[in-house]
Amino acid sequence: MREAKAKYDVFGVFAGHLERVRDLPKVLVVDDAMFMRTKASRLLTEEGYSVVEGSNGAEAVERYKSEKPDLVLMDITMPVQDGIEALKEIKAYDSDAKVIMVTALGQRSMVLEAIRAGARDFVVKPFQPDKLMEAVKKQCPSP
């Protein structure tokens, strides 16, 4: 009996945790460089967002459809499918999609193309944590 109650308590805590995670704004972080994803994900998690990741444009489109994130942070230069193509596919699927491009220096023409394709904003890499969070919170306030 005591054991059953303990299990119930664990489940209750677990269910409560899931409930909270489900309520957090969700950000899809897409970059082919794992250290960039890790850096952004850690920061976003600390700031109260839940995070899912993708490592190329094709994964970004797939995860966007399955995870329905509130916001996407999208690298431009990636294998399989680049960030501009992924942005266009995501906007075709959901015209309300909020996408922030995370760009390297010297990608001005691609940034302009991304803005024309519906990107909300861009942040230059290597990003300053406060600059990234400022852009994120503008599109998707933290709880």
Ligand SMILES: [Mg+2]
């Ligand atoms: Mg890249």
